[in-house]
Amino acid sequence: MDDNKALTVAQPTAITDSPDVLALVADWHQALALQVAAGEIAPLTEGAYRRGFGKFLTWCDATGAGLVTSDTIREWKADLLADGRRPNTVNAWLAGVRAFFSWGMGARRLAFNPTEGIKSVKRNGTHKRHLRDMLTNGEVTRVLAKPDTSTAAGKRDLAILALMAYTAVRTIEVHRADLGDLQTINDRLVLNVQGKGSTEKDEVVVIAHPDAEAAVYDWLAVRGNKPGPLFESMSNRNLGGRLSLASIRTLVKRYYRAAGVRGDSKTTHSLRHSAISNAVRHGAPIHKVQSMARHTNIQTTTTYFHETDRIDNPAEGYIDYGEGAAQ
Numbered sequence: 628m629d630d631n632k633a634l635t636v637a638q639p640t641a642i643t644d645s646p647d648v649l650a651l652v653a654d655w656h657q658a659l660a661l662q663v664a665a666g667e668i669a670p671l672t673e674g675a676y677r678r679g680f681g682k683f684l685t686w687c688d689a690t691g692a693g694l695v696t697s698d699t700i701r702e703w704k705a706d707l708l709a710d711g712r713r714p715n716t717v718n719a720w721l722a723g724v725r726a727f728f729s730w731g732m733g734a735r736r737l738a739f740n741p742t743e744g745i746k747s748v749k750r751n752g753t754h755k756r757h758l759r760d761m762l763t764n765g766e767v768t769r770v771l772a773k774p775d776t777s778t779a780a781g782k783r784d785l786a787i788l789a790l791m792a793y794t795a796v797r798t799i800e801v802h803r804a805d806l807g808d809l810q811t812i813n814d815r816l817v818l819n820v821q822g823k824g825s826t827e828k829d830e831v832v833v834i835a836h837p838d839a840e841a842a843v844y845d846w847l848a849v850r851g852n853k854p855g856p857l858f859e860s861m862s863n864r865n866l867g868g869r870l871s872l873a874s875i876r877t878l879v880k881r882y883y884r885a886a887g888v889r890g891d892s893k894t895t896h897s898l899r900h901s902a903i904s905n906a907v908r909h910g911a912p913i914h915k916v917q918s919m920a921r922h923t924n925i926q927t928t929t930t931y932f933h934e935t936d937r938i939d940n941p942a943e944g945y946i947d948y949g950e951g952a953a954q
Contacts, residue, residue: 679723697741714748760897769886779849780861786846791898793839794832798895802872804857816840822921907935
């Protein structure tokens, strides 16, 4: 945003001094960095907050907004949705704006928070999105068959794909995984993960399927016992370093293409959807599925049960106009 142009936040009528928002941004960035150093938020959360608020500042600059009110925030949201931004994207960016103004209030740098009362965008039709994103059983099988396990990279890639397909781990959890996060409990291989919104690796996924367990052990035999990231980069630029999120996504999409899996809606996250839905179809109780998926709200888990039943056992299948059909 143009440094010569002031962006101020509206204040209650009794307050006449409207602080310059841009002048506070640098202090907020320092505060975020301190929260990361103190272990209160993850570095990725810091980046997401900064990125979200940056999007808002860019919009303010483009639209000439000079005074931030609650309606300013709503207008920004409306413009994002009109531009075709997904609800998840809008809500993620809105979280950054909320974080800035919340910090301003807590630090006594602002007397008014324009994000108060601003609701997140509703995610209507989420269950339909899950169905679109899922891979078929055949597609999962084809993807898992593509890594060349005669090579170290192939063994690593199969371990990643198998973890996603058989434990529903998120991409970020694969990225964060360290060798020391693996352990055996009651004769099971488990991986301690730092779940969504968490700052600690305080949740576990159970590597119960024999194919997934074998893939992880085969990779460990190549990787060795050196402490550090579970999945290492093999590129010259980052040899032995942590495999980046972008690299993991590129890796998965490459195997999708090799397996003939097509469609923009089939993303890296589709393997997680597939794992959860497959467990539902094979009779896993809802509380077990919730535990595997690490859903905070059981309603999120319930969505998978509803959408699976809608396709596997639809009312349309009961329609019968033949002879002997009920009158």
